[in-house]
Amino acid sequence: MMDKLADTLTIFGNNLPLGIALFDRDQQMQRCNRTWSRYIDYAEAPTHTTLAAILPSSYAGLAPLIVRVLKGERVEQEAMPIVVQNDVLFWDITLTPQMVDGEVRGFVLIANDVTERHLAQQLLERRVSDRTRKLTALYDIMAVATEAWNQPLDAVLHACLEKVMSATHASGGAIQLLDETGEQLHLHAHIGLDAELVEQIEVTSADSGLPGWTATHDDELVLKDVNSDQRTTDVLRQSEVNVYAGAPMTVQGRVIGVVSVFRERRRSFGADDIALLSSVADQVASVVAQREVLAANEHLLLVQERNRLARELHDAVTQSLYSLMLFAGASKRQLQNGNLANALHFTTQLEGTAQQALKEMRLLLHNLRPAILAEVGLVRALRQRLDAVEARAGITASLRADEIELSPNIEEAIYFIASEALNNALKHAHATTVQITLQQSSDGVTLTISDNGIGFDPTALRDSGGLGLASMHERSEKLDAELVLISAENQGTTITLTLPSNLPFATCHVP
Numbered sequence: 001m002m003d004k005l006a007d008t009l010t011i012f013g014n015n016l017p018l019g020i021a022l023f024d025r026d027q028q029m030q031r032c033n034r035t036w037s038r039y040i041d042y043a044e045a046p047t048h049t050t051l052a053a054i055l056p057s058s059y060a061g062l063a064p065l066i067v068r069v070l071k072g073e074r075v076e077q078e079a080m081p082i083v084v085q086n087d088v089l090f091w092d093i094t095l096t097p098q099m100v101d102g103e104v105r106g107f108v109l110i111a112n113d114v115t116e117r118h119l120a121q122q123l124l125e126r127r128v129s130d131r132t133r134k135l136t137a138l139y140d141i142m143a144v145a146t147e148a149w150n151q152p153l154d155a156v157l158h159a160c161l162e163k164v165m166s167a168t169h170a171s172g173g174a175i176q177l178l179d180e181t182g183e184q185l186h187l188h189a190h191i192g193l194d195a196e197l198v199e200q201i202e203v204t205s206a207d208s209g210l211p212g213w214t215a216t217h218d219d220e221l222v223l224k225d226v227n228s229d230q231r232t233t234d235v236l237r238q239s240e241v242n243v244y245a246g247a248p249m250t251v252q253g254r255v256i257g258v259v260s261v262f263r264e265r266r267r268s269f270g271a272d273d274i275a276l277l278s279s280v281a282d283q284v285a286s287v288v289a290q291r292e293v294l295a296a297n298e299h300l301l302l303v304q305e306r307n308r309l310a311r312e313l314h315d316a317v318t319q320s321l322y323s324l325m326l327f328a329g330a331s332k333r334q335l336q337n338g339n340l341a342n343a344l345h346f347t348t349q350l351e352g353t354a355q356q357a358l359k360e361m362r363l364l365l366h367n368l369r370p371a372i373l374a375e376v377g378l379v380r381a382l383r384q385r386l387d388a389v390e391a392r393a394g395i396t397a398s399l400r401a402d403e404i405e406l407s408p409n410i411e412e413a414i415y416f417i418a419s420e421a422l423n424n425a426l427k428h429a430h431a432t433t434v435q436i437t438l439q440q441s442s443d444g445v446t447l448t449i450s451d452n453g454i455g456f457d458p459t460a461l462r463d464s465g466g467l468g469l470a471s472m473h474e475r476s477e478k479l480d481a482e483l484v485l486i487s488a489e490n491q492g493t494t495i496t497l498t499l500p501s502n503l504p505f506a507t508c509h510v511p
Helices: 002-013 034-039 059-069 115-147 153-168 195-200 209-217 234-238 271-336 340-368 378-390 408-427 469-478
Strands: 019-024 029-032 075-084 087-100 103-113 172-178 184-191 203-205 221-223 243-251 254-263 396-404 433-441 444-451 482-487 493-499 507-510
Touching: 019 034, 034 103, 059 075, 059 087, 059 103, 087 115, 115 153, 115 271, 153 172, 153 184, 153 254, 153 271, 172 209, 184 209, 184 254, 195 234, 203 209, 209 221, 209 243, 209 254, 243 271, 254 271, 271 340, 378 396, 378 408, 378 433, 408 433, 408 444, 408 469, 408 493, 469 482
Parallel strands: 396 433
Antiparallel strands: 019 029, 019 103, 075 087, 087 103, 172 184, 172 254, 184 203, 221 243, 243 254, 396 507, 433 444, 444 493, 482 493
8 A cells, every 4th residue: 555655755755846755654765856855855756764864953843733633633833944954944834644555654744945035034034023123112202302392302302312222132221411512422211321431422523533524424334343344432442342233313404412222242233223223323313403403482472571571561560650759749739739639549540550560560570480380280370360369459359260281372372361361350350350260161261351340342452452452362263162252331341262072181170
């Protein structure tokens, strides 16, 4: 029977592009085709030789499969590593039992060499993995920049450096930024470096050292052995660092700093690591540039706000002092003429003007104080405003509010609109009571400010945008919110701001 199987194998096997071999129950090869001989690198078929002798380095992996096939089970194994003459190949293997009178008398081993396919798949998987690693690192850095927008720059760079080191499997790293002159690199973040090395690179010349070369040449620098390079400083040579890679941080073609990573082990950074480092360096540079723009905008807004307050302070003080001078002079003249009734009238006017000036000064002083929104939140900031200004001005003020968690820019807009409404009630409406309500409902968040002042005709101010209404409307439009003003002469004023319900918030009642 085995001879018949062997003859069948000889007839058909030699015409197949697969390696086919017939083994008896003792695992000795009986027949094979030419493809099998080529697979195992034999000029002639090694008949009556055991599989263990034919593939000694791979037999340990084949043995469990042979046990199964000798029990009558058909076995398949994909991309199995097979060592032939010290070369590692990958075969798809099928083992089929050969039955005679119901007993397993041997097995057929069919092999398909898929080495090229397997290596190509491994290469593709590695490229996908590297691409995923690169995109993940870039995403992580973008997330850091977004989540830590209000943190100091060095803290943000430190968080970015952690992501860079994790992606490149580095043991140490540093981020250095060029100063305004472009002549010095300043250390802003470091991880895993010796204290002596950190001290040396705290401030370095832009034309010295490995990072300096990277910055001045606007090019990546990779060293497999830092000790063999003349640009390496003595302190770096004496450290545990052996491998270095640096990439320039560029924004619109301008180098603003360098990202450096180090390894203590003598395993160089590969091309994929360098490509990743370069991409990440540019992303970090974008973070720095964005922070610079935000800082410049904040500075400009601060200057504009200070100039506005300075103008208001100048106008309020000048007008109040001039009025006080006029009333004081008139009262003095009436007293000199013995006209006590007129003197009393001007003195009363003098007192009223002084009280109004005091209100305006308290308001301006409150506006000059640092923002408290970040410290205590929107509701408590409004309460402090009422205590600091309205209460001291003799205005009865009440606040009913839910504690609503909103993003800082939304809280700032709400606080500004509320402050403008309160300022109008204090300076123009001559109100004696004000009420603030901040509530959350299924329709969204609603802010209402009401006063019992003298009121006004809103249509008279529609074109001029007086009382800060233009800026209030502008801020509400940026929030996609609705701002409604209701007022009439001698009937007070009510301003209602309604924010859409799709804003993220959570509430808890504040009595």
